[in-house]
Amino acid sequence: MKKHLLALAATALLAACGGGDEASESTTQTPAAAVAGLRTRLAAVRVQAISLESTAEQLLNTGESVYPTYFPGHKTTGTFAPFRFRYYPETGVYLGVVISLGMGYTMNGVYVMGGPFGSSPVYVGLVTDFITPVDPNPSPGPNNGCVDLALNETTGTRTLVDYRYTGALNGTATTDTLVVGPKTFEGNSAIETVVKTTGTLGGNAQNTEIHEFRNRTGDAQVTHYGSQQSTSNTVVGVSTTTTDIKTIATPPWTTSYYGLAAGASQTTTATDVTTTTTTTTFTIPGVPPMVNTSSATTTTTTTTKFVGRESVTVPAGTYSACKYESTIAGESGYTATSWYIDGKGIMVKFVLSGTAMPWTQEALSVKLNGQSL
Template sequence: MKPFKLFLCALALFGNTHWAQATIASDSEKLFNWAENTFPSVFPSRRATQSIEPWLFRHYPESNIYVGVNKSDNIVYAMGGPWGSNPTVIDSLSNLINYINNSGGSSAIAACDTANTLAGVNYSQSDNVVTVTTSGTCAVVADLSNTNLCKIPEQTTASGISILGSNNVTSSSIEGLSTIIPGLPNPFQAIVDASANVKHCTINAPAAAANLVVNSDLCLDITTPLTATLGSLPVTGIVVTPPVKYYTRGTYTNQVVADCFATDATTITDAFTGEAWVNQDGNFVKVGS
């Protein structure tokens, strides 16, 4: 049953997304991601943000176009292609972020890389409260390794701030999955409930992430990854009646902590270095080591 427990733990992470509010770096990431999503003919590929003081920028070698934010004046510039060989002022970063926010859609959420998010997942934000929902329908999950609801983008500087995010699942249920003996409690529901209220700690998090609150209301069709998982295991006594749907509601809140490694977090990531750790029996083990 261990692989199935791991499957359900991964599923629980849908409600345990990592969020951040606006900083110059996160607003720049938001702008660059939005530009790539909105103008693919101009920015035809996914590019990582580079940092050379005082610039945060992306380079598109196909067209030799540069787009960047000057941190000294918070102005957005472009160069190459239709903008010629000299940096051209586009607008202030704040004006462009306001435009993106008013345009709606998932790209309007600060510091959220939603390029590969699930179809049918909708986002909205009011002050420091973010709502993520499937609006009463079920989003189809094809692969649990690609569950990017909202990931904090890589940070270009080390902030020295650690944020502990706590996920409080208020309700969760699974339809289409049961035991072979009628009337017995579904043990898989208990596993989901135990796995859902996990904590994640982010090192070098954006400063404004401390007071963010995320409310989620999701329905996920997990038939494909579930049947693939069960099909690879010698499991008997489980009845699958497709579609298998996972419903979850909860609230995710952040707080500043002195040291992620002194918390009871389930996982830790460093938003600057990209390193990650998993809590194993009270000890944090580095992923990949």
């Protein structure tokens, strides 16, 4: 591609120099301008390979995560030809991407307006000047059979697992997972799954409810859009703390672990915008509740390897399982190892190692739609 660009630029340069006519030289693009024009057209072609709407969403999400001073929070996307845009009332600023031809605007161009940018749209560059658009639905390999993804999208599917925790995290807890069904989350069509965990860990009562939003986008691929979580932690005789967390994937990220062959791995980078609200109510008379809200953007790169199939024994029984190992970039020595019931995808064992607080989680009992496994 680089050689092709250089050849085209050389052609443009020869055309500019041919004949020595001063008038023609003054009206012909410079080599730099020619290359810039070619780059613009080639970038537009690359963007067209991914839907214009998806490309615009990825740019708008990135704008919010990288420039929160101008684009605070996560706003709903609107359409006003030729733009897809978001408006931020806190700053009075619009951020838009051109997705259709017309009115003299640059195709796939990024524009800002309002607040410090003035009352007219200001062109700041192409989408590809800020991000490399990614296909939200790449084609993964065939399902390796470890997980029955149909269970995860069938409304009413319920998994009930009692776990024992040992090590730095100790105690018992029950995880109740229910597939609620189709739901729209931040403009994305998804399947909502509610995961409730109750028990006592580290001597404290736990009560967590997570609403996960994801969708199967291939035979062995799942796209993640985000989650909403509520956790209640009670310290007897002192206080009750409730933490509400909303996480938005920007942009939605995919996993294709279920298409890996034994010994193969996949690396996934996820950028999440998380808003956390913590409310602490004290049992001490006269002490008012404390409320704290914070927002953070985190990017995590995780590599997951499908080790293979093996037998695993836990208090609930002996299972034929698929074993996976995950590591996180920048976390030296950290390894999370999981065993899932082969063909079902229900986790029966988890070991966290390489940290200051290692722990192990094992299934005491497993039920799928009321039947013991």
